[in-house]
Amino acid sequence: MFWKFDLHTTSHIDTLLEKEDVTLTEVMDEDDVLQECKAQNHKLVDFLLRPQCMEDLVTFITQEPSTDVEEKVKYKYPNISCELLTSDVSQINDRLGEDEKLLMKLYSFLQNEPPLNPLLASFFSKVLSILIGRKPEQIVDFLRKQEDFVDLMIKHIGTSAIMDLLLRMLTCIEPQQLRQDVLNWLNEEKVIQRLVEMIQPSQDEDRHSNASQSLCEIIRLSRDQMFQVQGSSEPDPLLSTLEKQETVEQLLSNIFDKEKNESAIVSVIQILLTLFETRRPAFEGHMECPPGMSHPSFSVNHSILEAVRPRLKDFHQLLLEPPKKNMMKTTWGVLDPPVGNTRLNVVRLVASLLQSNTHSINTELINLNTLGVILDMYFKYIWNNFLHIQVEICTAMILAMPPAPIDIQPDTEAEHVKESILIKHLFQKCQFIQRIIDAWSSNEKEQAEGGRRRGYMGHLTRIANSIVHNCDKGPNGPQIQQLISELPAEDREKWESFISGQLADTNKRNTVDLVNTHHIHSSSDDEVDFKESGFHQDSSLQQAFSDYQMQQMTSNFIEQFGFNDEEFADQDDVVDWLLNLARCKEKIQQFEDAGSDEDDIWDEKDVTFAPEAQRRPSSGSTDSEESTDSEEEDVKRDQFEASNPSNDDRMEVDTDCDGWLGTSVASPAASAPSDCGSSKAEEEASSSEHRSITETVINGSMKETVSLTVDAKTETAVFKRFENHLHTKELRFRLMVMRVVPVPVGIL
Incomplete structure (x- = not known):
């Protein structure tokens, strides 16, 4: 119908381009200039490919607009220029990627002093990323010739668009050999060490966050790439550098040997948590890698644990004396001090370390009584569910994990601990059972007096159920039963009364019967069983x-x-x-x-x-x-x-x-x-x-x-x-x- 009545209209751009003195800004003022460019209008593409037009387009995205321009149109032309240069027109990509003069003009944006204009930085990063994807050989060769490229990237790492550009270089280069060359080049330029150096108290939070995120993404991207290309004979040099013991020690030194800075501490812990990831995110829900997967990048590197173990006392001290935080008033009362992001991430780190199930790490945590401090925080901060879930994860892993193997010398035979030292510590030193019963009774007393139910009670219910389950069916069942039997008679009677009474009643209330009759019920295949x-x-x-x-x-x-x-x-x-x-x-x-x-x-x-x-x-x-x-x-x-x-x-x-x-x-x-x-x-x-x-x-x-x-x-x-x-x-x-x-x- 549209074509039958000839209702289509001819773009005004064609008429405009017939003028001899037409300017680039006049063309960019047309509403349909982007659509016509993406449709590869021959007249428009030929006009944009003129040397002066290409230079002006690059200038728009690399130079600050004039201050006398009205604010609402200040970034109009830079935005349109970016869209035209990234419209995926092959002629424009070829001209920009092969003209070294244009590339130098584009590259000059990095030579500005920080902080960069975040909007112009996003335009620059988008254009260069498109070129890396379309013309990888030419762009990589050009960048390697620039001796200050890595220095400038690190210098501007506080700008998120520059961080994205760095990660783009690791993901968008398709030829495997070219990618390996880029990794070797960046490793030779010590990009990992330079990013690590950015995470220290003297730098600002943006640098901490972006440097940490860059390192985390390098770890994940490298492991994913190694998973996809298992036949590759060359290891990823950036990942190997990150997993070195001296690299981890430098990270920890940055936050512990200088003044305490929450942003730097949290950023380092994020990197450690990523290094401790033993499985790819794609396999959510599974505790282990797929069958047959035994790549070393999917297990915790022993050198990382060795670097962290001597610093466990420093992390423990952070739980006791976190970076100073102001008193916080909430609807439930005053928190002085509040939990804080530092302590929350330390607890997350402890949970990750427990998952590694390393005897030396477990022994150090027991000697420091880190688990006792974490439990103290759990019962003190009754409304912080971020903390509660991490403590629940810690206790669940301790109860369910088999005993960790003892560190042995190469010339001795491997022997394993018959009983879990963590469980023994949890039940005896931390008085796990008694604290659960006391907290439950205290909550019921408060509710009876008109108070509200404490915020950790749901997690406490699951923790108690985890004890009951592992006592009956877990790998540490006999040990848990023995430890419960060794409790004082009064405490043992309270526990038995608790699990048969209050806990059972709570579980019953938490169980929803959709149809309250035994005559009609749903069978396993969701059909009525008659x-x-x-x-x-x-x-x-x-x-x-x-x-x-x-x-x-x-x-x-x-x-x-x-x-x-x-x-x-x-x-x-x-x-x-x-x-x-x-x-x-x-x-x-x-x-x-x-x-x-x-x-x-x-x-x-x-x-x-x-x-x-x-x-x-x-x-x-x-x-x-x-x-x-x-x-x-x-x-x-x-x-x-x-x-x-x-x-x-x-x-x-x-x-x-x-x-x-x-x-x-x-x-x-x-x-x-x-x-x-x-x-x-x-x-x-x-x-x-x-x-x-x-x-x-x-x-x-x-x-x-x-x-x-x-x-x-x-x-x-x-x-x-x-x-x-x-x-x-x-x-x-x-x-x-x-x-x-x-x-x-x-x-x-």
């Missing part, structure tokens, strides 16, 4: 409802089927109706037992139907051959011919079954009346789409009258039984339940 409800496995009712999820019906049926609030006030009303299914047990069982000696009454050969006009009295018996013949004749005449419905065709159920529908199953396609008093006109209106035929089935001494309603549109059939009318509210709910599962005609 075995405990008394339904025969081969019954038609069980077959009809086997795919129905009772949980979803309970929670959604009021909204889904539009019942009024007066009819079903809450979910308890729904559950009450569902319980009718269980109360129907005896009636259904009697019905099945009556036919147990004979063939299934619902089997195809035993259930036959006659046309409405030839219906026999309900007391008569059924002759299978005659019924089959008459049914075939009826199908030949008109399979879905409208019949004259009578009052007997209205939905009725067996009320002897506590109001349940017994063996009736309804299709979603069936039009069920909203109440038992629906008008004759409504039944006649639906007769054109439904055909109802009834028949009497004799099974031994029992007689059952059933009706089959066939829907021509949906090809579904509905069984009905006729006896007594239902209350309107009951019928509406049961019709809803019956509409859940369609019964295809082919299975009847």
Whole structure:
């Protein structure tokens, strides 16, 4: 339609470019200049490739705009210039990447004194990053010729865009050999050591943060690359330098041998946590690497642990005397001092060190009683859930980890500790059990006096459950049981009373029963299990409802089927109706037992139907051959011919079954009346789409009258039984339940 009426418009740029004296700014003022450039408008691309235009475009993104320019348009042209240069037009990439004069003009931006304009820095970084991706050989060769490139990158590392550019050089260079050359070049320029030097108290927070983030990303990117290219014979030189013991020692010296600076301390801890990562982020949820993965970069380097171990006393001291922080007023009271970012990250570091499960590290932590200090913080700062989760991780690992191997000499045989020294320390020195019981009792006392529940109680519940679980099923179960048995009799009795009383009650409250009955429950494959409800496995009712999820019906049926609030006030009303299914047990069982000696009454050969006009009295018996013949004749005449419905065709159920529908199953396609008093006109209106035929089935001494309603549109059939009318509210709910599962005609 658009092209048929020739509604497309020609860009004004084409007309503008026909002027001999057109300027770059005039072209950039056009609203569609970027779209036309990306569409590779030949006139526009040729204009932009002019030497003066290319030089002006680079100038816009490397020089500060004039101060007399209005603020709202101050960065208009630099922004458009950046978009034009990065529009991925090959001719523009070629001209910019091959013209050394233009590259020098672009590179001159790094030679400005810090701090750089962050917006212009982002433009510069984007353009150079695109060139690195499109023209890696030319750009790498150009940068290596600039002797001050690495110096300038480190000098401006406080600007995030420059940090991004450095990381871009590690990720966007595709040829593997070229990337390896770049890594070797950067390592020779001591980029790792220079970044480490940036993380010390004399530098500002931006430098701390960006240098730390750069080192963390180098670690992750290098490990990912080594994972992807496992056949590479050359190791990553930057990662190898970072994992050296002297590099880690220099990091720790920067923060401990000088004044305490929270920003520097946190930045160093972030690097250590990244070095301690023993698995790639892509394998979240797994404690180990994929099968067959044994690359050394995926395990904690022993040299890192050796560098950290002598400094554990300094980290411990940070827990006792963190960098000075001002008093903090909160809605819950005054924190003096608050936990602070330093102590929180030290606890995270301890959790990571515990995961390495190194005997020398564990012994040092025990000697310092670091775990006792961490527990003191846990119970003191009752509202700091960031702290609580880290303490929970620490205790969970101690309880679940096997004993750490003892440090051995090369000429001795390997032996392992039979018992965990951490667990022994936790239960004896830290009085783990007693502190849990005391904290729980203190919280209950405060709540009884009108106070609020403490913020760590959820984590404390999980910690207590972890003790119980590992005591019974964990690898350290016997040791935990022994330590509990060695507790003073009073404490042991309190613990046993606690786990059987308060803890059990809490766990019970935390367990949500979606349907509060043992008769109806969800099976492992999210289907309703009828075995405990008394339904025969081969019954038609069980077959009809086997795919129905009772949980979803309970929670959604009021909204889904539009019942009024007066009819079903809450979910308890729904559950009450569902319980009718269980109360129907005896009636259904009697019905099945009556036919147990004979063939299934619902089997195809035993259930036959006659046309409405030839219906026999309900007391008569059924002759299978005659019924089959008459049914075939009826199908030949008109399979879905409208019949004259009578009052007997209205939905009725067996009320002897506590109001349940017994063996009736309804299709979603069936039009069920909203109440038992629906008008004759409504039944006649639906007769054109439904055909109802009834028949009497004799099974031994029992007689059952059933009706089959066939829907021509949906090809579904509905069984009905006729006896007594239902209350309107009951019928509406049961019709809803019956509409859940369609019964295809082919299975009847």
